[in-house]
Amino acid sequence: MDVGAGTSPPVLLLHGILVSSWAWRHTLSGLAHSRRLIAPCHPGHGFSSKGASSYSIAELTHAAVGLLDRLEIDHVDVVGNSLGGGVALRMALDYPDRVRRLVLLAPAAMPIPAFAPLLMLQGSHFGALYRTVLRERVIRSFLTHSAYRQPIVDDAFMAGLWAPLASGETFAAAGVLSRGLPAEMRGLYEALPTIFKRTLVVWGDHDGLLSPSAAPSIVGRLPRAELRLFEECGHCPMEEHPDAFNAMLTAFLDS
Numbered sequence: 001m002d003v004g005a006g007t008s009p010p011v012l013l014l015h016g017i018l019v020s021s022w023a024w025r026h027t028l029s030g031l032a033h034s035r036r037l038i039a040p041c042h043p044g045h046g047f048s049s050k051g052a053s054s055y056s057i058a059e060l061t062h063a064a065v066g067l068l069d070r071l072e073i074d075h076v077d078v079v080g081n082s083l084g085g086g087v088a089l090r091m092a093l094d095y096p097d098r099v100r101r102l103v104l105l106a107p108a109a110m111p112i113p114a115f116a117p118l119l120m121l122q123g124s125h126f127g128a129l130y131r132t133v134l135r136e137r138v139i140r141s142f143l144t145h146s147a148y149r150q151p152i153v154d155d156a157f158m159a160g161l162w163a164p165l166a167s168g169e170t171f172a173a174a175g176v177l178s179r180g181l182p183a184e185m186r187g188l189y190e191a192l193p194t195i196f197k198r199t200l201v202v203w204g205d206h207d208g209l210l211s212p213s214a215a216p217s218i219v220g221r222l223p224r225a226e227l228r229l230f231e232e233c234g235h236c237p238m239e240e241h242p243d244a245f246n247a248m249l250t251a252f253l254d255s
Contacts, residue, residue, distance in 0.1 A: 001039045002071065004032030008253065009100050012064065012076040013039040014084030016108075016236075018174050020046025020164045023081065026242030031250065038076070040067055042087070044173025046164045055177040057083070057108075057184045061090040065098060074098070077253050081105040081236060082210065083177075089188050092195050102199040103249060106210045106235055108181070109188040109218060139165075146208035149234040150241070192221035199225040200252045204233030204240065 001021050011031075013024045021039040028037055041048040042060045064087060068076065075098050080088030085107025092099045139162075144153045164170060201219050203212040212229065219227045228248060230237045238245045 001028060002036070003028055003039075004034070004036045006035035008035045008077075010036040010038055010073055010076045011253070012068070012078045012088075013037060014064065014078065014080035014087050015039070015042065015045070016082030016084055017177065018045070018165070018170060019161065022046070022160050022164075023236065023239060025160070025239075027079075027238050027246060027249070030242060030246040034250070035253075038067070038071065038073075040064065041164070042083070044177065045170055050169040050173050055173055056180050057086045057090050057188070058094075060087045061094060064091060065095050068098060075100050077101045077103070079103040079105070079249065080107060081238065083108050083181075085109065086185060086188055089192070089195065092197050093188075093191055096197075099197055101253060102195075102197050103202065103252065104199060104218075105202045105237055106204065106207055106212075107188075107201070107218065108185050108210070109192065110210070110214045111186045111189050147235045148240060149204060149206040149232050152240060189218070189221070192218065193223065196223050200248075201225055201227045202230065202237055202245075202248075203227070204230050204235060204237055206233060207235045209235045 001024075013021070013027060015021055015023045020041045024037075024039045028039060031037060040063075043063050044050050044055050060083075068074075077100050078088040078091055080086070080103070082105070085104040086109055088099075088102055088104060089107060089109055092102055140153055140158055143161075144151075199222050201215060201222070203215045205212055215227055215229070219225045230241055230244070233240050
């Protein structure tokens, strides 16, 4: 999605694993009046192409920069949630001239991810397993009890979330991606001291996927970072507290 306009640098919005650009719906509707917002679906996710033999944070980063090239955008502010936070950091490392500022929401950049046991399910039958086991009802329960603190997982939410997941191809892509994800996260964590972009790290205090206990370490390793904790919030502050998040994002990017 590419919406809005303004004199400020465009904002690239990068979503997490197993979801789509739909995760940024409140940010897109709330800020498009003042700035240009680009919210792609990662390869293998959402409504983007699928079926590649490999995915990685590095490959997703290359795809995001390729999109900026096609749109003839030289540099952006990058906002990334979870996996998208890892892609944002990799972009700052590999393409520093394309990145002005970073906003990282529970970024995938820690040596031992809290969800490491889930990454053990990374064999060639990952997609088939999830098509069989993780039906909409199971995912709804998981989101309600682990991913989100606020009661937003209603029928309308599930309809928006489920549309790009129903075929199971995104689950298969996530399985391929997950094989190398722990090593890529460790590599990003080790590289944090070399990233000198102004950075805002955002975390929900009840994140059940990536523990907020990792936040001080990540912020401490980034030379120019500050931390904002959202109370009564899970893994996705931009969805759970959209008005407060939009105001915070605007203030940081304009400061």
